[in-house]
Amino acid sequence: MRDPDGSVMLNKDIISHFVLRLVYCRSDELKKWFLSMETALFRHRFRLQNFEAQRAIVGEFGLPYKAVTGAELEGLKERLGQVVRSLGQISPTVEAVYYKVPFEEVPDLVASRRVLIQKGYAFVAGSQLVSLVVTQFRSHISKALILTNRKWTTTIREREKDRLTPVVEALSTSYLGPDYSQSTEYAEISLKDIDQVAKSCFPLCMRHLFEKVREDHHLKHGGRMQLGLFLKGVGLKLDDALAFWRAEFTKKVGSERFDKEYAYAIRHNYGKEGKRTDYTPYACQKIISSAPGAGDHHGCPYRHFSEDNLRAALGRMGLSSRAMEDVMDKVRNKHYQLACTFTFEAVYGTSCDAGINHPNQYFEESQKILKSKTPPAPV
Ligand code: SF4
Numbered sequence: 001m002r003d004p005d006g007s008v009m010l011n012k013d014i015i016s017h018f019v020l021r022l023v024y025c026r027s028d029e030l031k032k033w034f035l036s037m038e039t040a041l042f043r044h045r046f047r048l049q050n051f052e053a054q055r056a057i058v059g060e061f062g063l064p065y066k067a068v069t070g071a072e073l074e075g076l077k078e079r080l081g082q083v084v085r086s087l088g089q090i091s092p093t094v095e096a097v098y099y100k101v102p103f104e105e106v107p108d109l110v111a112s113r114r115v116l117i118q119k120g121y122a123f124v125a126g127s128q129l130v131s132l133v134v135t136q137f138r139s140h141i142s143k144a145l146i147l148t149n150r151k152w153t154t155t156i157r158e159r160e161k162d163r164l165t166p167v168v169e170a171l172s173t174s175y176l177g178p179d180y181s182q183s184t185e186y187a188e189i190s191l192k193d194i195d196q197v198a199k200s201c202f203p204l205c206m207r208h209l210f211e212k213v214r215e216d217h218h219l220k221h222g223g224r225m226q227l228g229l230f231l232k233g234v235g236l237k238l239d240d241a242l243a244f245w246r247a248e249f250t251k252k253v254g255s256e257r258f259d260k261e262y263a264y265a266i267r268h269n270y271g272k273e274g275k276r277t278d279y280t281p282y283a284c285q286k287i288i289s290s291a292p293g294a295g296d297h298h299g300c301p302y303r304h305f306s307e308d309n310l311r312a313a314l315g316r317m318g319l320s321s322r323a324m325e326d327v328m329d330k331v332r333n334k335h336y337q338l339a340c341t342f343t344f345e346a347v348y349g350t351s352c353d354a355g356i357n358h359p360n361q362y363f364e365e366s367q368k369i370l371k372s373k374t375p376p377a378p379v
Pocket of ligand 1: 203205301302
């Protein structure tokens with residue numbers, strides 16, 4: 001988006017916003033995701049503005065709130081001071097400007113007890129204006145998404161079926177990062193150390209599948225695809241892959257059935273059968289949006305595990321209770337990739353600014369960290 005010409009950047013920003021409205025208006029889940037991201041972006045940008053600019057934005061929204069002044073403000077100062085002191089600020093002082101608003105319009109301030117409430121009104125400090133505007137912004141975008149969806153389904157989708165519709169329908173699940181089809185210096189594993197590497201470097205989704213295949217000697221199709229392509233991306237050669245799956249599956253289905261039903265699909269994934277397409281490992285978005293049924297083990301644990309199972313799995317990865325609460329908070333807000341990123345940071349004790357977008361990225365980043373910590377072998 002960066003461009004030396006500010007107006008070009010602004011234009012791109014506006015166009016991308018409306019493109020995303022179109023893409024994310026099509027289901028409740030997409031709408032929810034877009035609303036939460038767009039609100040977070042708005043909140044961030046609003047906070048970057050100075051107070052005057054913030055007041056101008058409040059004016060643009062046409063918010064009917066008046067600043068509390070004179071005797072009313074004087075009468076509240078004692079109680080406002082109590083609220084400020086309860087927030088544990090370094091220099092607790094009552095601010096010069098407060099707005100009187102119906103309490104239900106600032107639910108985040110009420111929930112975190114950061115505002116004085118009296119007779120159904122919340123007294124919002126100037127520095128808390130953001131909460132007021134964000135509620136309005138959210139409701140404005142939410143209504144706009146409903147209208148866009150109505151137009152999309154009644155007219156645009158059909159009219160644009162050969163042009164825009166395929167793009168709009170593919171955009172919310174498309175992944176534009178590296179495809180991890182080629183193994184790199186950090187992605188090269190062999191059969192002999194696969195168990196140890198799975199424990200130390202696999203993301204939770206792959207760890208779970210790996211443990212299941214070792215335990216049950218079987219995985220259903222979705223799990224075989226998700227884990228099989230991941231293993232290919234981390235550098236497991238075709239012969240090693242065949243040996244790995246054979247060793248487990250033959251314990252359950254016998255070697256004749258394995259050769260007949262499963263070996264072909266493994267060679268197929270490596271581009272050695274059928275159309276000879278070189279299939280790429282799945283990105284997080286695809287895994288998160290999958291829908292595992294009963295008996296399936298694929299999917300993203302942050303999205304598909306029950307809370308108890310997820311907590312137990314994170315405990316096995318060695319997360320402290322503090323780190324676990326941070327992860328669970330992201331899960332509750334449906335930020336699954338952020339939850340995975342927090343797990344990564346807690347396990348390896350280092351930040352991951354790019355965030356986790358792909359299981360093979362998780363693997364490579366963890367390998368880099370572990371290899372940098374391993375002392376070189378003596379000559
Ligand atoms: Fe796997 Fe991605 Fe889910 Fe992490 S966020 S567990 S890498 S699918």
